[in-house]
Amino acid sequence: MEMSTAEQRVIEQLQQYPQKRARIQALSTYSVGAGLTISRLDEDDQLQELHRRLRGLPSYMYLSEKEQRLETTAHAYLTRYPAGLKAQLEAIPTMGADVEDDKLLQELRRKIKKVIDARGCNVDDLAEVLERVAELQDLVSEVNWIDNVLDLLEKYKPGYPRLLRMIYFENMTNQEIVDKMNVSKTTLHRLRKKAEIEYIALAK
Known part of the structure; x- marks a missing residue:
């Protein structure tokens, strides 16, 4: 049969x-840089739970005043919001409308680049890690x-x-x-x- x-x-x-x-x-055992592995990311339930909670809160409740200015500047200049860190870095303009915006945009680019560097360049995109x-x-x-x-x-x-x-x-x-x-x-x-x-x- x-x-x-x-x-x-x-x-x-x-x-x-x-x-x-x-x-x-x-x-x-797949490394995503900075001493982290995929299994470590998967097991970090507390971090994931915190991330879920933060996404449901207004930014002023968990961002400093300076970080709020960075967020506001990013929203003002970004016309799209790509998922990958490197794509995000490329999407942020190098020049703003004034000197203050220039400084904030440069700082935002530095922060994103720092995250990319911390990952050890083992993964080209956050989307790949999530996959x-x-x-x-x-x-x-x-x-x-x-x-x-x-x-x-x-x-x-x-x-x-x-x-x-x-x-x-x-x-x-x-x-x-x-x-x-x-x-x-x-x-x-x-x-x-x-x-x-x-x-x-x-x-x-």
Whole structure:
């Protein structure tokens, strides 16, 4: 009996598990400069929460008077608001309408350049960092989902999750599994089918 498309996708989840684990490790150690890694950014919930709160407040409640002048000057001269730091730097004019504006614009450019330099030039754009953080979060969610399904399966079908892990995660051969479980290849084939059916029933 052939599997449906939905059932095939569930099995593909198991097949892709090792690759996703490896990708999580690679992303977790990806440096964004200034001694920070993607995983550190993802784990910094307090910073993210603070950022969310600040975005909902009027700027005068968390910016100094000088920073408010910088913000006002930026709004006055910017005709667009690009997402990337380097794009933002390019969007800020070098000259203002008067000497005071010139100074404020130059300071704003210095501040943005300082952030770019602090990142060690490992990432060209903040958008790229956010994409990697989002990818890491998605992969962790997918891997945790598979682990959770296997944990639930273990509660009423003990042994099935271990068999699936040997097949899909540890890439063991049939002979290696047969030797480890001390069963025949026919029994292994039957157990594998049952384990896959039970897993699909939970995960699809």
